[in-house]
Amino acid sequence: MSRPIRRGVAAALAMTMTMAAGAVTGAPASAQPDVGKSPAKPKIATPKPARLADGHLNLMGFWTRPGGLLDVYHGPSGVTPASKPTPATSGPGDGGQRGDNSGSIVPEHAPLKEPYKSQFAIMQKKMAAGTGIDPVAICLPPGMPRMMGAVYGIEILQTPGQITITSEWQAASRRIWLNEKTHPPLEEIDPTYAGHSIGHWEGDTLVVDTVGLRADPPINQSGLPHSDKMHLIERISLHDGKLVDEVTVDDPEAYEAPWKLTYDYHYRPDLKLQEYVCEENNRNIGANGAAFFGK
DSSP, rough: BBBHHHHHHHHHHHHHHHHHHHHOOOGGGGGGGOSSOOOOOOOOOOOSSSTTTTSBOOOOOOEEESSSSHHHOOOOOOOSSSSOOOOSSSOSSSSOOTTSSSSSSOOOOOOOOOTTTHHHHHHHHHHTTTTTOGGGGGGGOOOOTTTGGGGOOHHHHETTTTEEEEEEEGGGGEEESSSSSSOOOOOGGGBBBEEEEEEETTEEEHHHHHEEEEESSSSSTTTOOOOOOOOEEEEEEETTTEEEEEEEEEEETSSSEEEEEEEEEOOOOOOOOOOOOOTTOOOTTTTTTTOOOOO
């Protein structure tokens, strides 16, 4: 799956220039570490201004998952950050609970009902045998809520009456309508990967209600299923400079009870959304043309 390598090249050049400058000039005395003092905490970047003209929080800009691919991988050049990546709070680019660091671990969820329970058990056996096919491996959109896993980050745009979230992964995009109070009747909604989302603010929390979702995209890489009756409620807010999206999955046809996923993001003003073409250089297609995710 192709992606421009200029981020990696830029990182390499920056590291080289920094090293060269240090070799010539040496570090100034003021930059020498103070023995015995605790290192200063890194400054957490947040969008500026903090609020928009309507008084709501400014969420606009590019956000990445802690431990996501932009933390640990900088393109085909193989250049990686000089520092270690922040440990992931959930699977990079997938729908994992906190602590899921692989993207393939099954998140904690409510018990499945039949026939979804049996379908998932079959998928788990196929995954263990290396024969399970993840739809995104053949470049199908991740769907909701999985697109919020954002392996390459998300861009948020706020305009009057609408918030648009675009994931660089698969170029998946969704629109949250702030000027609509209710969804159209379900029988009038054509199910889509992103569904139909309406939102409103509760103080500094953006509450998003999504219905009209296709049943075929799994919730995460493990193949966790859902029905076309799945209803998502997201509560998106800022905590200590970190964007947090708490997702409640309510699907009474497939699950015994509602359950939650949580995604965290860091604001990255140094990065911008880039073009992602899944069909080019797709490393998840084997020699026989079958889709797979390597172990």
